[in-house]
Amino acid sequence: MIWQGNGEYESPSYNMRASQYGVSGIPHVEFGGTLTSIGGGGNMYPTYLGKYNQLINYDSPLDIDLSTTIIGGNLVTQADITVTGNVTTVDNKVLFIIIRYQDDDYFASVVSYDDMSFNLYNTGDTGQFENSVSIDPNWEIETLQSVALVQSWNTDQILQGSMMGVSLDNMFSLNCGFDGVVADTDEDGVVNPGESITVLLSINNESLLIEADNVVGTLTTDNPFVTIYQENIEVDGSINNQDGVYFEIDMDFDMEVSLGIVPFTFSVSAEYVDIYGNPGEFSRDYELSLDVSLFQKNWPVLTINQIESSPAVLDIDGDG
Missing domain, CATH: 2.60.40.10 (Immunoglobulins)
Incomplete structure (x- = not known):
């Protein structure tokens, strides 16, 4: 996900997220909420891959079943969360984020952000968390993705995440x-x-x-x-x-x-x-x-060095 700041497409809560991580230089990239990479230039793939590999075997204590649908003029996201292993972090929140494809560089730009408290800790606990956001008329619904994260505000660790497209079944168009x-x-x-x-x-x-x-x-x-x-x-x-x-x-x-x-x-x-x-x-x-226009069917016929300016063409020298 890309939080944009100080521009035409500034993402909501950009300053809050930047403050949370002490952002000074950009690009500032976070993996799992705790592994940081600052700066760019050249091929950053090996750096990012290394961070990713540190997280790939993380066994999350949560399972998220996510759905986002259109109801009236709102996008309504529902996250059904089950605790599958005891949660040890505190001050946890559910983050509801909408991202959109802006272009090849900003392919997951954040356009909506909300959060709420998450208070499940014990294996077997379940909860349903819901968020509604007004649809911006400038959004192309087909380019949107809905994201739900559970993150600790104490350690910044992201415990689990889920992403899906917006269901178009209930969209009237x-x-x-x-x-x-x-x-x-x-x-x-x-x-x-x-x-x-x-x-x-x-x-x-x-x-x-x-x-x-x-x-x-x-x-x-x-x-x-x-x-x-x-x-x-x-x-x-x-x-x-x-x-x-x-x-x-x-x-x-x-x-x-x-x-x-x-x-x-x-x-x-x-x-x-x-x-x-x-x-x-x-x-x-x-x-x-x-x-x-003044055009007629099958006219003008565009050819090299064509100079006629109307359907009436005069043969000046009579040679056909």
């Missing part, structure tokens, strides 16, 4: 977009100034297990030279999980419309009942676009 021009004035599938077109608008329920109910949407544009004839969309019935519906939207593009990208906003709302029976509401604005 719609995806919307334009799926192509299905009709236009000159029937070439290219949007030109002065044309009337029909574009296919899709609403896809990407949820693995949850149906979408009462789905409605409004399609708008700020471009004054575009007229939308079906601005308000209402789905008849439900959209099954992993299924979609399509609407044909008629539009007029005035001769005065500028060439290039015309932006649209499709505002969608829906209701659903999750796999635990909890009702939920969903709303999102999707930014869509259509490209307006």
Whole structure:
């Protein structure tokens, strides 16, 4: 896990963790909470491997059964912990951490941190520990990993850890977009100034297990030279999980419309009942676009030294 500090992606509780280990130089790496490596440069793999090998045969006194699911707008993590051998450290805590893949360098960056007291000590003791964190809209759920650690605040020793991905079974997700021009004035599938077109608008329920109910949407544009004839969309019935519906939207593009990208906003709302029976509401604005050009079907044909600038090509010297 990577705690980032003093930057755009600063990890929560960075200062607390840095203070706990007396961090001065970076990179500062901890193995098992007690074996330290400071500094980098060159090939650090042999150094890290040596630290790892000192811990590989550690017999943990704990077993952690970890699960993380989505409930509404929260990630809920549950750690069922069993003591399999007597715990001798004191001032122990359960740490709940969410990490995400940011890029190849920051592949396990900490984005959420919470802790709570852990008071099990004797073989056979069991406990259920739960933590809930609000989902940041900037997170890509598929890139997240949930981590639970039990660590002594007295010795810094990590007694046990467990990591898993976030279950997507209870995530509700719609995806919307334009799926192509299905009709236009000159029937070439290219949007030109002065044309009337029909574009296919899709609403896809990407949820693995949850149906979408009462789905409605409004399609708008700020471009004054575009007229939308079906601005308000209402789905008849439900959209099954992993299924979609399509609407044909008629539009007029005035001769005065500028060439290039015309932006649209499709505002969608829906209701659903999750796999635990909890009702939920969903709303999102999707930014869509259509490209307006002077091109025609199969034109331009790009060749070396091509100079024609419109579909009308004049044979100046009459040689064909």
